[in-house]
Amino acid sequence: MADAFVHEIRVTWGDCDPARIAYTARLPWFALDAINAWWEAHLGGDGWYQLELDHNIGTPFVHLGMDFRAPVTPRHRLLCEVWPTRLGERSITFAVHGAQDGILCFEGTFTCVFVIADQFKSQPAPRHLRQIIAPLVREG
Template sequence: MRDQPEAERGAEADVFEHEIAVRWADCDPAEIAYTGRIPLWALDAIDAWWEARLDGTGWYQLNMDRNLGTPFVRMAIDFRSPITPRHRLICRTWPCRLGETSITFRVDGYQDGRLCFEGQFTSVFVTASEFTKARPPADLRAVVEAHLRPEDAG
């Protein structure tokens, strides 16, 4: 995973990059990534975003330690170019919408500078033990708002 310093990112100031090694076992007989791996990698990148922005607190810790779940209610992915083991997959990840009880992340996957997929992933905040809708805690909301790029919600 690599999170570039803001000075190096310029216009991409709040885009987090998560690096994934695509392996032979991730591929189908056509020698490209199984379609089902792509949402997995996108969700892995979102989890890594949480960990980087919340000082090591990812989905597991949010659920277990803070009783906060974030089940997904929508995933939309547009495929642009095949993914292979030839290059690292760089998942550029950022929140693009924060509602009262929901959050949408944008994840764009690149290999060798080529856009392979782009997607939006929406989840709702819930009290994990009751699985009831909840507002995100103020500290979490502040972190998300600090990195929100709503112009990319389109």
Template sequence: MDKLAGHDGASGPVFVHRMRVGWGDCDPALIAYTGRIPQFALDAIDVWWKVHVGLDWYELNVDKDIGTPFVHLSVDFRKPVTPRHGLECHVRLTGLGESSVRFSVDGWQDGALCFEGRFVCVFVAARAHKRMAAPPDIRTVLEPLVCAGQA
């Protein structure tokens, strides 16, 4: 079950998305396939949008003509992710520019940090594929959620 984890010290609100890692997520080394790690993080960010903004990426694109394609992502791996334990993705909104949104997603299993990810997306008019400023109604929701001191 997902939850708002409240505040993490001075870093601001943390959203925790819990998921199951299955056998089909693994590679021959019996750990989560490397390509699945960003997908886990992106799934958590998508749920973050739904919880905080009330719209997931599909709804933003189809119903509002607002796209948020990613222009950057990086992931540092700390420990293998396996099906042995549930995966918790801790999502923080770390920055909000004129048209950009920055997130951090840290993946935890059984109390151990497994990966740290940084993700940047930009607002675009979905059908036209043209950059746009963050819509005022969405900006109003996002601004108080930005975690100070996170990059």
């Protein structure tokens, strides 16, 4: 198994609400930022933007699910571990675990489908992506 992919996020004062913890809506944003970083790391710098515009491959979300375990604050870096848990014929599911100072703060699953971007038409996972993703799939 390959080394875990971890994306570091600096949580700031502007990410927080009056309770002094990250706004709930920021947590999915942090997870999506980590997934985009996973794409960039595994596709040689290309993330969602390049997939869409340069390769005509879209990956819209069809499912987001998160469980919150502990508050996220600006006190420590948020470390988001990302990995694919399933590669279907036309979809990919990612797991993201966000932790601060060794404490699990949230865990989530995020499923995207592959589409021909300029047609917004479903397509099988492109072969070159499948070859990169398949060896990295592991249980959640």
